[in-house]
Amino acid sequence: MSSDPVDNPQAIAIEQLERFGLSAYAARTFVALASLGTGTARDVSQVSEVPRTRVYDAIDELHDRGLVDVLQSSPKQFWATSAETASRTFEHELQHRTDLLRTALSELEPIERRVEQHGVWTVEGQPAVTERVLDFFASADDEIVYMTVEELLTEDLIEGLGEAAERGVSIKLAGVSTEVQKRIQDEIPGARMFESLWVWSDTSAGRVMMIDGQKTLASALVNGADASPSDPRSETAIWGEGDTNSLVVVLRAIFTWRLDTALSE
Amino acid sequence: MSSDPVDNPQAIAIEQLERFGLSAYAARTFVALASLGTGTARDVSQVSEVPRTRVYDAIDELHDRGLVDVLQSSPKQFWATSAETASRTFEHELQHRTDLLRTALSELEPIERRVEQHGVWTVEGQPAVTERVLDFFASADDEIVYMTVEELLTEDLIEGLGEAAERGVSIKLAGVSTEVQKRIQDEIPGARMFESLWVWSDTSAGRVMMIDGQKTLASALVNGADASPSDPRSETAIWGEGDTNSLVVVLRAIFTWRLDTALSE
């Protein structure tokens, strides 16, 4: 269990370094050097199992990236930057590159994005679904109806709801425990609570929402109760937009009926 | 000039997406979809020049990453997330992964990192050199002597100097214009200025520094005056540590002599 190879820091570090664009040799070399502090090609080769003759190329790669300093002697010595410095280096580089991407993508984004009115779109993965929900919150003019299992009501979503509320959007929320209801009432005084449509907790249900009566989204948690809760790739959602959209029509009918009875008390 | 293929947003976006781990097809597919908003495999294939039959694989990849939603119809329709949402998705993922890396690396970092006392280490690239300088600033107990060309005196370095000053480290700074000297005096009241050792501006000199009389670093800007100033990979530095380190001995001698005459006025 605890010796699961994917769980030791070495494997994690190597995996991430590779995914950040380092070669396998460079990644393993850096991890070896990071645990050694300083060392020669021979030292590195022994702990990293990188062929000694290839350590030099790996070091070149790392040196160019600013992750390793080199002492010109014989044998050459290599010095790894600290965990903190190395991580900061990546952070800076990646931040810079996402900025590049953001600028480039916005430049070629179409002016108006019409969305198919008669179909139902699918989204995969909890982070992606959350992003979509946030987009919807941000686009709301009038009303947000949001029903969710509590584990999916994350901080950023509450924030998104709060911002909408400040714009004057009326918030109707269901599915959360009484304790959390209190917290919501504190942060978003305008929010109204209503009861879930069905017994919520033991199903695989995820969330259901409606924006201004014409955008809807429904999601389900696809892995059973035994699945690891840390796996975020377990939510699948569908959404639709437009007055006559089938999903919208169905959910609007349900919500209208339900809200009339639930909120009129 | 302006039609330089590496400068158009498409190419930039594709390049970044690929470096973030997408396949070439997926990257080109996403960029095509981002400009279309919505489209079928055929549409995508036409603008992206990805073989139509492979658009589906690419979409799978993008769908799994939460960058594209899919409408199940015939023909299938694909919907790209907005530039902002897509960038945020990457930002989140990369932030998460640098955190993983940071944790993993710190776990395997050696307790004490002794540094070779008799050698001179080399660092490549302006960002890497800056990182090293910041590390040194952070480790200073007593005194920082720092001489730099003005273009290399970036915000984060001034910050690092400020933090050191607040710890009670005495700061001695040279090479900056009188305007910037004023600004420094405002932000770091304790800092003292002295004149450069030589005519600084038209050489390829970069920076020279000494920490507590026993850590030193010197750098040069390696590309000539005609090189593009935006290229950050043009600085090479050497550094050394320890009382008897050759680089330290030399620079300490110079600085001691110079500071005695320059600061005593």
Add this chain to the structure above:
DNA sequence: TTGAATAGTCACCCGTTTAATCACAAAAAG
């Protein structure tokens, strides 16, 4: 209903990349 066109899936080929091995020259160590 039927046939042409379009959409979608799958399997295969081939080139590039990169890991891995080897051969050899230069430099240290004994």
Add this chain to the structure above:
DNA sequence: CTTTTTGTGATTAAACGGGTGACTATTCAA
């Protein structure tokens, strides 16, 4: 001066990914 260690370059082998085409399913129009 010999032997070991170190560093560089070339070479081989395998994996990955781009590119193409065959084949089935679906749609649309006669």
